[in-house]
Amino acid sequence: MEFKTGQLTTSWGAPVGDNQHSMTAGSRGPTLIQDVHLLEKLAHFNRERVPERVVHAKGAGAHGYFEVTQDVSSYTKADFLSEVGKRTPVFVRFSTVAGELGSADTVRDPRGFAVKFYTEEGNYDLVGNNTPVFFIRDAIKFPDFIHTQKRHPQTHLKNPNAVWDFWSLSPESLHQVSILMSDRGIPATLRHMHGYGSHTFKWVNADGQAVWVKYHFKTEQGVKNLDVELAAKLAGDNPDYHIEDLYNAIDQANFPSWKLYVQIMPIEDANTYRFDPFDVTKVWSQKDYPLIEVGRMVLDRNPENYFAEVEQATFSPGAFVPGIEASPDKMLQGRLFAYADAHRYRVGTNHNTLPINKPVAQVNNNQRDGQMRYDRNGGNSVYYEPNSYGGATESAASRTSSFEVSGSAGSAPYDNNDHYTQPGNLYRLLSAEERGRLIKNIVNAMIPVEKDEIKQRQIAHFYKADPEWGNAVAEGLGLRVTELA
Numbered sequence: 001m002e003f004k005t006g007q008l009t010t011s012w013g014a015p016v017g018d019n020q021h022s023m024t025a026g027s028r029g030p031t032l033i034q035d036v037h038l039l040e041k042l043a044h045f046n047r048e049r050v051p052e053r054v055v056h057a058k059g060a061g062a063h064g065y066f067e068v069t070q071d072v073s074s075y076t077k078a079d080f081l082s083e084v085g086k087r088t089p090v091f092v093r094f095s096t097v098a099g100e101l102g103s104a105d106t107v108r109d110p111r112g113f114a115v116k117f118y119t120e121e122g123n124y125d126l127v128g129n130n131t132p133v134f135f136i137r138d139a140i141k142f143p144d145f146i147h148t149q150k151r152h153p154q155t156h157l158k159n160p161n162a163v164w165d166f167w168s169l170s171p172e173s174l175h176q177v178s179i180l181m182s183d184r185g186i187p188a189t190l191r192h193m194h195g196y197g198s199h200t201f202k203w204v205n206a207d208g209q210a211v212w213v214k215y216h217f218k219t220e221q222g223v224k225n226l227d228v229e230l231a232a233k234l235a236g237d238n239p240d241y242h243i244e245d246l247y248n249a250i251d252q253a254n255f256p257s258w259k260l261y262v263q264i265m266p267i268e269d270a271n272t273y274r275f276d277p278f279d280v281t282k283v284w285s286q287k288d289y290p291l292i293e294v295g296r297m298v299l300d301r302n303p304e305n306y307f308a309e310v311e312q313a314t315f316s317p318g319a320f321v322p323g324i325e326a327s328p329d330k331m332l333q334g335r336l337f338a339y340a341d342a343h344r345y346r347v348g349t350n351h352n353t354l355p356i357n358k359p360v361a362q363v364n365n366n367q368r369d370g371q372m373r374y375d376r377n378g379g380n381s382v383y384y385e386p387n388s389y390g391g392a393t394e395s396a397a398s399r400t401s402s403f404e405v406s407g408s409a410g411s412a413p414y415d416n417n418d419h420y421t422q423p424g425n426l427y428r429l430l431s432a433e434e435r436g437r438l439i440k441n442i443v444n445a446m447i448p449v450e451k452d453e454i455k456q457r458q459i460a461h462f463y464k465a466d467p468e469w470g471n472a473v474a475e476g477l478g479l480r481v482t483e484l485a
C-alpha cells in the first residue's frame with residue numbers, strides 16, 4: 001500500500017483509526033486489551049529513556065566542518081590533515097561534567113569539548129575539555145573522584161566535604177582546581193571558550209616518524225566568562241542558557257568558530273623534559289613548544305533531533321585514524337577502555353551504526369548480529385578473516401607504530417610530585433582583581449566544608465603554590481595562618 005503523507009500509523013505501519021479514545025467495553029469501560037494501539041503506545045512511552053551519560057550528561061551539539069589551514073603532513077599522515085584546504089565534516093558536543101541531564105548550564109564546572117571528525121579513513125574523536133589539564137592523572141582514581149562530584153548516597157545532595165576532602169588528599173588536582181575556581185570556571189557561552197585535547201597524543205607521519213602532540217582549539221569569539229551572581233540568577237531563570245545560546249547563534253547564521261593549534265614535542269624529549277609530558281595535570285610550556293596552526297572549525301548546522309544526534313552521539317578517545325595514536329598517559333589509557341564500554345551499555349553494541357556515529361568511510365568488519373542490528377548486517381559477505389573468499393584484508397600501512405617500553409611492571413606512582421609550580425605561576429599571572437575573585441570563589445566554595453582539617457590541608461596546597469594565596473584563603477575562612485605549618 002502506498003504511504004499517505006500525514007496519515008498516522010502504528011509502529012508496524014498500519015493506519016490508526018482512533019488516537020483519542022481507547023477501546024472500551026461499553027462507553028464507560030473498562031478498557032479492552034484488544035486495543036493493541038493503546039498497548040503499544042503506552043509500552044513504547046515507558047521505554048523512551050536510555051541511561052544518561054554517567055558524566056557529562058547535560059550537553060549541546062552542532063554540526064560543522066574542519067578545514068586545514070597549514071600543512072602539517074610532515075608530522076602526521078592523517079588523511080584529513082593531509083592538505084591545506086581539505087574539509088572534513090564534524091559533529092561537536094559541549095557539556096557540563098557533574099550535573100544530570102536536566103541540570104543548569106551556568107554552574108562552575110569544566111566543560112566537555114568533544115569533536116567527531118568524519119574522515120575518509122574513519123571517525124576520529126577528540127574528546128577534550130575547555131581546560132588543558134585534569135584533576136587526576138591515573139584512571140584508577142576516576143570513579144572515586146566522580147563520586148565526590150556527584151550526589152551523596154544518603155541525602156542525594158551535592159557534598160562539598162567529599163569534594164574538598166578528595167582534592168586536598170589528591171594534590172595533583174590543584175592546577176585544575178585553580179582554573180575551575182578562576183573566572184574561566186563559568187564560561188559566558190559555549191562559543192566563548194577554548195577547547196583542549198588535554199592529553200598528549202602521538203602523531204606519526206608517512207615515513208613512520210613520530211612526535212608527541214597536544215591540541216588547542218582557540219575560540220574566534222574571544223574568551224568571555226560569566227559573573228558569579230549573574231550565573232546564579234541564570235541557573236534559576238534559564239537553566240538551559242548555554243544550549244539555547246548555541247542553538248540561537250547557529251540558527252541566526254552567527255556561526256561559531258575555533259582555530260586549531262598543536263604543540264609538537266620530539267619523541268626523544270619525553271625522556272629528558274623537566275617533568276613527565278604524559279602527566280595530564282601539567283601543561284607544556286609554549287616557550288618550549290610553541291603553538292603551530294593546523295586549521296579552523298566552524299559550526300554551521302543545528303541538530304534536527306536532539307535525541308537522535310546529541311544524546312545518541314558516542315565519542316571515544318580510542319577512535320583513532322591512521323597517523324594519530326595514543327601516548328602512555330595513564331588517564332588516556334584508562335579512557336581507551338571506558339568510553340566504548342559506556343557506549344555499549346548506554347546506546348547499545350551497534351551504536352556505531354546509528355546515523356550520527358556512522359563513519360562516512362566504508363565500514364568493512366566482521367562484526368555481525370547484536371541487539372538493534374538494523375542495517376544489512378554485512379549481507380552475505382565473508383564474515384571471518386583470514387579467508388579464501390576475497391573478504392576484507394588488513395592494511396600494513398595502517399599498523400600502529402611500534403615503540404620501546406622499559407622498567408618493571410607494577411603499580412607505579414608518578415616520579416614528579418611538584419603540584420605547585422604551575423598553579424603558582426598561574427596565580428601570579430592573574431591581575432589583582434582576578435586573584436580577588438579566585439580567592440572569593442574558593443572561600444565561598446569551602447565555607448560549607450565541615451572539618452577544619454580538610455580546609456587546612458587544602459589551604460596548605462594553595463600556600464605552597466604561593467604564600468599570598470594560601471594566606472588569603474585562610475583569612476577568608478577565619479583560620480589562623482600559623483596552623484598551616
Ligand code: HEM
Pocket residue numbers: 052053054055056059093094095111112113114127128129134138139140142196197198199280313314315331332334335338339342343346
Ligand atoms: C564522557 C569516563 C576523563 C572528557 C565520559 C563518559 C565516561 C567517561 C564513561 C560517558 C561516555 C558516554 O556515555 O558516552 C572517563 C574516565 C576518565 C575520563 C574513566 C579518566 C580516566 C576525562 C578527561 C576528559 C574527559 C581527562 C577531557 C580531557 C569527557 C567528555 C565527555 C566525557 C568531553 C562527554 C563526551 C560526549 O559529549 O559525549 N567520560 N572520563 N574525560 N568525558 Fe570523560
